[in-house]
Amino acid sequence: xxxxxxxxxxxxxxxxxxxxxxxxxxxxxxxxxxxxxxxxxxxxxxxxxxxxxxxxxxxxxxxxxxxxxxxxxxxxxxxxxxxxxxxxxxxxxxxxxxxxxxxxxxxxxxxxxxxxxxxxxxxxxxxxxxxxxxxxxxxxxxxxxxxxxxxxxxxxxxxxxxxxxxxxxxxxxxxxxxxxxxxxxxxxxxxxxxxxxx
Amino acid sequence: xxxxxxxxxxxxxxxxxxxxxxxxxxxxxxxxxxxxxxxxxxxxxxxxxxxxxxxxxxxxxxxxxxxxxxxxxxxxxxxxxxxxxxxxxxxxxxxxxxxxxxxxxxxxxxxxxxxxxxxxxxxxxxxxxxxxxxxxxxxxxxxxxxxxxxxxxxxxxxxxxxxxxxxxxxxxxxxxxxxxxxxxxxxxxxxxxxxxxx
Numbered sequence: 001x002x003x004x005x006x007x008x009x010x011x012x013x014x015x016x017x018x019x020x021x022x023x024x025x026x027x028x029x030x031x032x033x034x035x036x037x038x039x040x041x042x043x044x045x046x047x048x049x050x051x052x053x054x055x056x057x058x059x060x061x062x063x064x065x066x067x068x069x070x071x072x073x074x075x076x077x078x079x080x081x082x083x084x085x086x087x088x089x090x091x092x093x094x095x096x097x098x099x100x101x102x103x104x105x106x107x108x109x110x111x112x113x114x115x116x117x118x119x120x121x122x123x124x125x126x127x128x129x130x131x132x133x134x135x136x137x138x139x140x141x142x143x144x145x146x147x148x149x150x151x152x153x154x155x156x157x158x159x160x161x162x163x164x165x166x167x168x169x170x171x172x173x174x175x176x177x178x179x180x181x182x183x184x185x186x187x188x189x190x191x192x193x194x195x196x197x198x
Numbered sequence: 199x200x201x202x203x204x205x206x207x208x209x210x211x212x213x214x215x216x217x218x219x220x221x222x223x224x225x226x227x228x229x230x231x232x233x234x235x236x237x238x239x240x241x242x243x244x245x246x247x248x249x250x251x252x253x254x255x256x257x258x259x260x261x262x263x264x265x266x267x268x269x270x271x272x273x274x275x276x277x278x279x280x281x282x283x284x285x286x287x288x289x290x291x292x293x294x295x296x297x298x299x300x301x302x303x304x305x306x307x308x309x310x311x312x313x314x315x316x317x318x319x320x321x322x323x324x325x326x327x328x329x330x331x332x333x334x335x336x337x338x339x340x341x342x343x344x345x346x347x348x349x350x351x352x353x354x355x356x357x358x359x360x361x362x363x364x365x366x367x368x369x370x371x372x373x374x375x376x377x378x379x380x381x382x383x384x385x386x387x388x389x390x391x392x393x394x395x396x
Contacts, residue, residue: 119384163384176384183381186317186361186374 011121012151023174032090071108209319210349221372230288269306
């Protein structure tokens with residue numbers, strides 16, 4: 001059976017990655033959204049195994065030692081990581097796997113899985129990103145300032161990404177992401193072997 | 199204004215390139231289909247300037263001397279070429295340009311315009327390609343045999359292409375080509391300069 005592909009989705013906090021992915025799933029089948037592990041505490045409404053695998057710091061370090069993460073990083077005092085096993089199981093089943101991770105995580109994936117496709121979701125403007133972060137209302141003004149600064153750095157270092165999607169509207173961004181996934185499945189020479197071999 | 203991109207579409211005769219492009223134009227705007235110049239005689243129903251620019255051999259050679267072709271080749275005793283001017287005018291207007299040309303033409307384009315995107319349209323099987331060629335009914339059994347042989351060689355040398363679209367159904371193939379064009383417009387770092395610069 002045809003194996004799935006890994007798509008890394010990055011972009012500044014507040015850019016709307018979650019909404020774009022939700023929209024994508026309305027039109028695209030055979031997609032597995034990887035659930036990250038983290039040592040940070042659940043926010044209101046977040047469920048273990050759904051939004052994150054919530055781990056204590058000791059367990060997280062044990063998983064690192066067991067090479068159980070495809071990538072991991074520390075961010076604002078907490079650890080985040082992508083459990084390897086669920087990703088590989090989905091790929092074997094022919095599902096495309098989406099990893100919603102940050103720029104440093106993406107670099108680790110690019111090294112370990114060079115065939116992974118890296119997509120950066122950018123805001124239409126800085127003003128719009130700030131507006132979205134404030135509207136989300138989950139963080140203090142200081143944290144928002146910190147996130148905006150980090151977002152500017154991220155956008156400047158995003159040249160390793162293969163694709164850039166501007167989230168002007170969720171519909172457009174999801175349509176472009178969908179097109180990227182369809183197009184990437186047309187890249188493989190596997191397709192030609194079907195016909196050349198016959 | 200954002201410049202358009204060149205998409206080269208190749209594939210064996212009878213694979214259905216024309217039908218796929220016609221379908222594509224139903225859903226996608228801002229596309230210019232390049233009209234080739236040729237020294238071959240018009241088939242029934244073919245119009246000058248619409249299906250081909252029909253040139254005599256002397257004029258074709260004059261255009262070669264004037265570097266007026268982006269690519270040209272001789273095929274079964276006739277010359278075929280892509281007039282450069284119309285392509286560049288469309289690109290400047292922000293239109294994507296589709297060149298329906300053969301493998302040798304594609305190689306010339308890849309050298310002169312390395313940013314061009316190369317798409318190979320393949321039949322789902324050799325049996326199906328033969329069926330389509332026979333059904334088209336424009337050629338003798340000998341010519342069909344020749345075309346089939348050529349098609350096999352083309353498919354084997356298609357590794358320079360960026361994408362492979364299997365024309366199982368016209369709808370699927372047009373959808374994939376459309377996705378490839380959308381995705382390729384997400385590749386450019388120009389997009390990031392909009393946001394990074396602000």
